[in-house]
Amino acid sequence: MTAVKPEKSTGAHVPQGPQSYYERLRTLSEASVDQHFQAFKDIAWDSPEFAIEPNDERFILTDADEIGRHPWYKSLPKERQIEIGVYRYAQIAKVGRQFEQVLIAGVMHHLILEKDLNPEFRYAMHEVTEETHHIQMFQESVNRFVAKSGIDGVAGAPGWFTWLAPLVTSAGTWFPEAFFVGILGGEEPIDHLQKSIMRAGGSHPLIDRVMQIHIAEEARHIGFAHQYLEHHWPMMNPVKRQLLTYLFPVIMRTLCDVIMVPSKQARRDMGIPDEVAKEIWWSSEESSNLLQELFGDVRMLADNLGIRKGPAKLLWKALRINGRPSRFRSEPSAASHY
Numbered sequence: 640m641t642a643v644k645p646e647k648s649t650g651a652h653v654p655q656g657p658q659s660y661y662e663r664l665r666t667l668s669e670a671s672v673d674q675h676f677q678a679f680k681d682i683a684w685d686s687p688e689f690a691i692e693p694n695d696e697r698f699i700l701t702d703a704d705e706i707g708r709h710p711w712y713k714s715l716p717k718e719r720q721i722e723i724g725v726y727r728y729a730q731i732a733k734v735g736r737q738f739e740q741v742l743i744a745g746v747m748h749h750l751i752l753e754k755d756l757n758p759e760f761r762y763a764m765h766e767v768t769e770e771t772h773h774i775q776m777f778q779e780s781v782n783r784f785v786a787k788s789g790i791d792g793v794a795g796a797p798g799w800f801t802w803l804a805p806l807v808t809s810a811g812t813w814f815p816e817a818f819f820v821g822i823l824g825g826e827e828p829i830d831h832l833q834k835s836i837m838r839a840g841g842s843h844p845l846i847d848r849v850m851q852i853h854i855a856e857e858a859r860h861i862g863f864a865h866q867y868l869e870h871h872w873p874m875m876n877p878v879k880r881q882l883l884t885y886l887f888p889v890i891m892r893t894l895c896d897v898i899m900v901p902s903k904q905a906r907r908d909m910g911i912p913d914e915v916a917k918e919i920w921w922s923s924e925e926s927s928n929l930l931q932e933l934f935g936d937v938r939m940l941a942d943n944l945g946i947r948k949g950p951a952k953l954l955w956k957a958l959r960i961n962g963r964p965s966r967f968r969s970e971p972s973a974a975s976h977y
Contacts, residue, residue: 671765678775698724729784748811824894935965
């Protein structure tokens with residue numbers, strides 16, 4: 640599976656020259672041509688191995704999931720753990736599908752005014768194509784979970800997110816740099832969660848296959864967002880740069896909750912008590928460390944842009960996402976406070 644090579648952080652922003660940036664875009668585009676997946680070709684949906692059956696203990700959440708590691712969940716009967724696990728995996732897929740839809744719409748807003756001969760157009764369209772297949776495989780997974788579990792449906796992202804989606808997507812035109820920060824705000828947490836599940840041994844084979852595909856292609860998408868922001872930052876006018884300096888951590892923290900924290904309806908459906916939910920997201924020491932770990936790569940990016948300092952750094956601390964930056968993208972995380 641193709642992934643973007645880790646890049647060392649210098650601790651200070653060094654602008655990419657246009658040629659270097661465009662060469663990286665060409666490499667990403669070629670990788671998308673050489674190694675890509677199709678939702679209904681590369682997943683054997685009707686294979687017996689991928690069948691979803693009641694009482695399958697592989698749906699029990701592991702410590703890689705915030706819910707799975709909590710004592711409340713561990714104390715439940717096995718049958719109930721399986722029910723919650725099935726719902727949880729479906730809920731994650733549903734939110735992922737909705738986020739990818741917003742991403743595609745915003746990218747299309749961004750590209751509508753793109754000039755000729757810009758290599759960004761080609762790679763962005765490769766990404767949109769891949770995200771379309773991600774949406775299909777996420778929703779097909781949800782459909783199969785719902786059909787087998789007998790529930791009416793699965794709750795997705797919070798209502799406010801879906802209502803604001805049209806405004807958010809339009810930012811792709813009038814403030815594309817902020818929109819690309821939003822792309823990272825959603826993709827980095829779900830990438831972290833999926834990698835944690837796979838490192839812990841995975842779960843059901845169907846879920847594992849979907850995550851394998853998503854992790855492989857998201858490496859390119861995350862790499863593009865990092866490189867886009869590093870390339871375009873010096874070209875932004877001072878007002879936009881100042882605004883994005885403070886918006887950066889706010890966007891990250893807000894979209895992290897959209898991705899990681901089940902909506903109120905989802906928590907009710909899973910039967911998670913309010914006091915347990917508060918511990919899981921993000922009041923306990925363990926969950927607070929996880930929240931910080933999610934953002935090592937974007938802290939590295941912010942430091943490369945030179946924006947995590949002065950008054951802005953106080954905002955990172957107030958939002959509880961400050962800490963040591965990654966030395967390179969996808970570095971295994973270990974929370975570090977300063």
